[in-house]
Amino acid sequence: MQYVLILPEILLAGLGLVLLGMDLFAKSKRSLAVAGVIGTLATLVAVLANFGVAPAEIWSGTIRVDDFAQYFKVIFLVILGLVFLFSHEYLEKRDVRMGEFYILVTFATLGAFLMVSSLELITIYLGLELMTIASYILAGMLRQDARSSEASIKFFLMGALTSGVILYGLSLLLGLSGSTHLVAIAEALATSPNTALITAAGVFIIAGLGFKIAAVPFHMWAPDTYEGAPTPVSAFLITASEAAGFAVLLRILLVGLAPALAQWKMVLAVIAFVTMTFGNVTAIVQTRTKRMLAYSAIAQAGYILVGVAVATPQSVTAMLFYMLAYAFMTVGAFAVVIMLSNHIPSEEIEDFKGLAQRAPGYALAMTLLLLSLIGIPPTGGFFGKLALYRSAVEGGMVWLALAMVINSAISVPYYFNVIRNMYLAEEAPAMELSARTGLKLALGIAVAATLLLGVFPEPLVGFLRTIQVMP
Amino acid sequence: MTVTDWVFLAVAAVTLFSAYRVVVSRKIMHAALWLGLTFFGVAGIFLLLGADFLAAAQVLVYVGAVTTIIIFGIMLSTPEELRGPSPEAGSDAASSAAPTRRSFLPLVTAIGFAAVMVALVNRGEWPSPPGSVSTDTPRLLGEALFTRFVIPFEVASVVLLVALVGAIALALKEESGQ
Amino acid sequence: MTVEILQGYLILSGILFAIGAAGLLLRRSPLVMLMCVEIMLNAANLAFIAFARYWGDMTGQIFTFLVVTVAAAEVAIGLAIIVLLFRHRDAADVDDVNALRG
Numbered sequence: 183m184q185y186v187l188i189l190p191e192i193l194l195a196g197l198g199l200v201l202l203g204m205d206l207f208a209k210s211k212r213s214l215a216v217a218g219v220i221g222t223l224a225t226l227v228a229v230l231a232n233f234g235v236a237p238a239e240i241w242s243g244t245i246r247v248d249d250f251a252q253y254f255k256v257i258f259l260v261i262l263g264l265v266f267l268f269s270h271e272y273l274e275k276r277d278v279r280m281g282e283f284y285i286l287v288t289f290a291t292l293g294a295f296l297m298v299s300s301l302e303l304i305t306i307y308l309g310l311e312l313m314t315i316a317s318y319i320l321a322g323m324l325r326q327d328a329r330s331s332e333a334s335i336k337f338f339l340m341g342a343l344t345s346g347v348i349l350y351g352l353s354l355l356l357g358l359s360g361s362t363h364l365v366a367i368a369e370a371l372a373t374s375p376n377t378a379l380i381t382a383a384g385v386f387i388i389a390g391l392g393f394k395i396a397a398v399p400f401h402m403w404a405p406d407t408y409e410g411a412p413t414p415v416s417a418f419l420i421t422a423s424e425a426a427g428f429a430v431l432l433r434i435l436l437v438g439l440a441p442a443l444a445q446w447k448m449v450l451a452v453i454a455f456v457t458m459t460f461g462n463v464t465a466i467v468q469t470r471t472k473r474m475l476a477y478s479a480i481a482q483a484g485y486i487l488v489g490v491a492v493a494t495p496q497s498v499t500a501m502l503f504y505m506l507a508y509a510f511m512t513v514g515a516f517a518v519v520i521m522l523s524n525h526i527p528s529e530e531i532e533d534f535k536g537l538a539q540r541a542p543g544y545a546l547a548m549t550l551l552l553l554s555l556i557g558i559p560p561t562g563g564f565f566g567k568l569a570l571y572r573s574a575v576e577g578g579m580v581w582l583a584l585a586m587v588i589n590s591a592i593s594v595p596y597y598f599n600v601i602r603n604m605y606l607a608e609e610a611p612a613m614e615l616s617a618r619t620g621l622k623l624a625l626g627i628a629v630a631a632t633l634l635l636g637v638f639p640e641p642l643v644g645f646l647r648t649i650q651v652m653p
Numbered sequence: 654m655t656v657t658d659w660v661f662l663a664v665a666a667v668t669l670f671s672a673y674r675v676v677v678s679r680k681i682m683h684a685a686l687w688l689g690l691t692f693f694g695v696a697g698i699f700l701l702l703g704a705d706f707l708a709a710a711q712v713l714v715y716v717g718a719v720t721t722i723i724i725f726g727i728m729l730s731t732p733e734e735l736r737g738p739s740p741e742a743g744s745d746a747a748s749s750a751a752p753t754r755r756s757f758l759p760l761v762t763a764i765g766f767a768a769v770m771v772a773l774v775n776r777g778e779w780p781s782p783p784g785s786v787s788t789d790t791p792r793l794l795g796e797a798l799f800t801r802f803v804i805p806f807e808v809a810s811v812v813l814l815v816a817l818v819g820a821i822a823l824a825l826k827e828e829s830g831q
Numbered sequence: 832m833t834v835e836i837l838q839g840y841l842i843l844s845g846i847l848f849a850i851g852a853a854g855l856l857l858r859r860s861p862l863v864m865l866m867c868v869e870i871m872l873n874a875a876n877l878a879f880i881a882f883a884r885y886w887g888d889m890t891g892q893i894f895t896f897l898v899v900t901v902a903a904a905e906v907a908i909g910l911a912i913i914v915l916l917f918r919h920r921d922a923a924d925v926d927d928v929n930a931l932r933g
Contacts, residue, residue, distance in 0.1 A: 188804075195811065202818070242801040282822035289815045296808055304894055308808040311901045315812060315908055319819030322912050328919035334823075334912045339864050342905060343855055346871035349898065350848055353875050353891075357841075357882035362890050375778045382773055658836075665843045672847055672870050676854035681862055688866045695847075695873045702840070702884045704892055707899075711876075714899050719869060719906050726862055726910040730917035763853030770845030779834045779885075793889050794896060802893050809900045816904035823911040 184240040187247045189228040190255055191295050197221030198288040205281030211270075214284045215620065218266035221288075222259055229255045237650075243363055244302045249649045251299035253502060254429045257509050260631075261422045262291045264513045267624035269414040271617070272520050275527075278323045278412055287418060290316035294426040301364040301437060303352050306430055310348070310394075313426060314341045317419060321411040333410025340403035344393040351386025354379060355438065364438035372441040380442050387434055388446065394427035395483050398457040405464075408476035413523060416472060417516035420479040421509045424486075428505065431490055432498065436651045443493060450491035455585050458484025462592040471519055471529050474596060475512075478555065481593060482508060485586060488570050492577035499646045500569035506642070507562030507635045511554040514628025518548045521617045521625075534603040541615040545604045547629045552597045554632045557590050562635030569643070661701055668694030681727055689720040706791040840881035848874035861916070865909050872902050 185192070197218065204214055229252050237248035265287055273280045289312060296309025318341060322334025356362055358379060359370030371380055389400060396404035408416045435443060461481025468474035486508070489501025519529070521544060526533045538545040554563030567590065574583035635642065671690035678684040692715035699708035798806045851870035858864055876895045883891025 198811075241804045244802060244804045279822050282818055285818055286815065286822070289811060292811065302805075304802060304805045304890075304897060305808070307894075308805050308812065308897060308901065311905070312808060312812050312815060315901075315904060316815050316819065318908055318912065319815075319823055322823055322915055325823070325915060328916075331912065331916045331919050335861055335916050338909055338912050339855075339861060339868070342865070342868040342909065343852075343871070345901075345905075346848075346851070346868055346875060349872065349875040350878065352894075353878035353882065356879065356891055356894070357885070360882075360886040360888060362894065378773050379777050382770075661836075661839065665839075668843070669846060669850065672850045675863070675866050675870065676850055676857060681860060684863055684866055688869065691870060692873065695877055698840070698843070698877055699880055702880045704880045704883070704895075707880065707892055707895055710896065710899055714903050715869070715873070718903055722906050722910055723862060723866060726865075726913055730862070730913050759853050759856030762856065763849045766852065767846045767849035770849065771842050774838050774841040774845060777838075779837060790889075790892065794892060797889050797893050798896070802897075805893075805897055809897050812901055812904050816907045820907050820911040823908075824914050 184245075187232060187235070187238060187240055188245055188299075190225050190232070191245075191292065191299070193221065193225045193228055194288060194292045194295060197225070198285055198292065201281070201285045201288060205285065211280040214281060215266050215270050218284050218288065219263055222263040222266060226256065226259045226263070229259065239301070244305045245299055246301045247299060250429075250433075250651055253506075253646070253649060254298040254425060255295055257425050257506055258291050258294045258422050260506075261418060261509050261513055262287065264517070264624045264628065265414050265418050267620040267627075268517045268520055270620060271524050272412070272414060275524055276324055276412065277326065283320065283323060283412075283414075286316045286320050287415075290320065290418070291422065294422055297426045298429040298433075301433065303355065303362040303364070303367075306433075307345075307349065307352065310426075310430070311345060313423060314345070314394075317341075317415075317423060320415040320418070321407055323415070324410075324412050327410070329410040330412065331410075333407045336403045337407040337411075340393060344390045347386050347393075348390030351383045351390060354383035354386065358383065364433060367438045368440050371439070377442070380439070381445070384439055384442060384446060387439075388431070388450075391427055391431045391434070392453065395424050395431070395487070396480050397453050397483055397487060398460045398480065401457070401460075401480050404480060405473055405476040408479065409470065409473045413472065413516060413520050413529075416476070417513050417520075420475070420516075421512050424479070424483060425505050425509065428486055428490065428501070432501075432651050435490065436493065436498075440652070447491055447493055450487060451579055451582050454484050454487035454491050455582060456484075457481070457487060458585070458589045459592070460484075462589050462596075465593070465596045468596070469531055471522075471531050471533070471600075474531060474600075475515065475519070478593070478596070479512070481589065482512075482555070484589070485567065485570060488574055488579075488582055488586060491582065492574050492579055494573060494577045495647075497570065497573035497577055498651055499643065499649070500566065500573045502646050502649065503569055503635075503639065503643060504563075504566030507554065507566045507632065510628045510631040510635070511551045511561070511563055514625055514632065515548065515551045515555070517621055517625040517628060518544055518551070521615070521621055524617070525615055531600055531603060534600050535606055537604040537615075544615070544625070547625055548604065549601050550629055551632060552601055554636070556593055556597050560633065560636040562632045562639070565636050565639045657701065661698075664694055664697040664701065668698065682724070685720060685723050685727060688723065689716050692716045692720065704790060706794055837881060837885045841878060844874045844878040844881065847871075847877065861909075861913050865906065865913075869902065869906070872898060 201214055233252050239246050273283055293309045293313030297306055300306050318334055318338045321337050322331050324330035355367050358374055358376055359367040361367055392400040458481045461477045461484055465474050465477035486501055489497045522533055523529050554561035557564045557567035571583045571586055668691055671687045674687040675684045696708045696711040699711055848871050851867045854867035855864050876898055879891040879895045
């Protein structure tokens, strides 16, 4: 039984090893992407088959299987699958080592899997390290581009610092409770007289995870890294890596530090407010597409953080919904950026000029995804934001809900700037804009899912209500 | 004070002093060597704490591998003059020699942080110590790693595989480029 | 192991961590920053081992064992990145890394 329950992890690790073997022998690296998509689908089936099983602690408590973990795994697999679909041409044009790229992105996802499917700090820490170590390498894989190396070194130094900080916090938790399992820690902390030390442990862990989700003031590495990294990697980091960070934050706050949760809510609310405001205001002045999307990602992290700060079942449901919608809309937007940068490598927002004339389909898709990022119906982004907003009001943080609304308004200009550029009747350079089937498929899936989540959100919301973070 | 206490104080002093030298050494090579001594000091502390297997692992991995890799890195990436006795390039010399504005804040932060940690630890109420650990640590570690913690153990092996693939992917020169 | 002794080890670990953090903030060379991170990881390991001894439980030692493994992998990657960075510019110094400002 315990092998069935960790079948997704086994399949994903197997996929990584198969890709490693194929990389040696396969003549065409395209077959790796195809194998990657097949492997992702197989893993997805294994994850879906595990939905609804009773929460179980297996492998002596080092792995936990519950719907919370399964749901996050679906998010990661969606992102991984889309990355497999849309990366090939970009990697080919930029002369990135494809074999290693596919292998590392698979193992990074495996790390994210382990982060969400455990209440044991040792597994969480190792999953985190697996994901981040693979990400450092991925960020530096444009080896001819100095900016990619800079992205990588900044990411690496900040990431290494972060692991040190988190590790110190974890050691304090072990010292205070004598255990590394979050449930046992919560039990021990509930009666512990050391409130100051518990707070210190919380500060270390929340600051460390704040780095991972690029919350202000721990965001300084993020814009540079997201801009300098290869574009498919940026898409992966902004969505998958961030979602994994949020999952761990939820687990640690709502399970391990549950006895001290009340004192953290206000701090997190302030961080959420500062993060979204900073991200949105800074995004307005950006002229480069990826940098704009990087600051937009910081702002979006602020919105998602609202769900953690409010910390009610409703807010967690809203947050889970928003994270899936966010994955689809962000990865979809990045698919368009990749398509464009395959033809115009400069990656300026100006490049979008006249896109509506040259490629009306892409322009329409991008418009829809940007509307979703702003939070305008009928998109998944709108519904997710509405749910977050409502949960904040019901959870007694009206000011935060208000801040979200104002921030959505602030974000309109920079998203609309892209749309305006696309539909501007400028002189359109006579250039054939084409893309491989994989990218088209990825974009189609992302757009369809964004619409679907906006029009028919009820089935998913109904399911998400049944998800428990607490064991 | 017992003998163990004196030994602890001596090893702790060596560790802290060498760690301090890592931070303030102007020559990067000296910093690397001081780092090796810091690792030795920490291994000594591990021994005092009865973690003999980990002390050995600390010497093997940190002193043996990490310090060596870092020295390789210095050789590969740093220009001659940064390694040799000639004055070091701008920013490092400035920040370690004179308390510039940039170096002032981190120092205050670090000292403040250390003070807070000391105060917290001193004020902490620790429950009465439970039993003591068995001295047969290699056997206990091995047993735990291959039974209770077998999944983390496997994940650690994947981490090493990723590092291997990644180091090659990043640092190996293209064949066509040579 | 008495409480006073545990506190001694924890204070040592805290100061070591602070030294590493100070170095990370003070120094600009990626290699020295990497060394400082290693000092911080060692400080955390020290706390783990002290707690393992205090609670009479092997979990802290297991944690440290795995952290040592991960740290070795991390250093290898860090070095690969620094070598890569050095190919792009003459001196590997974080202050030179600013093509991405703005």
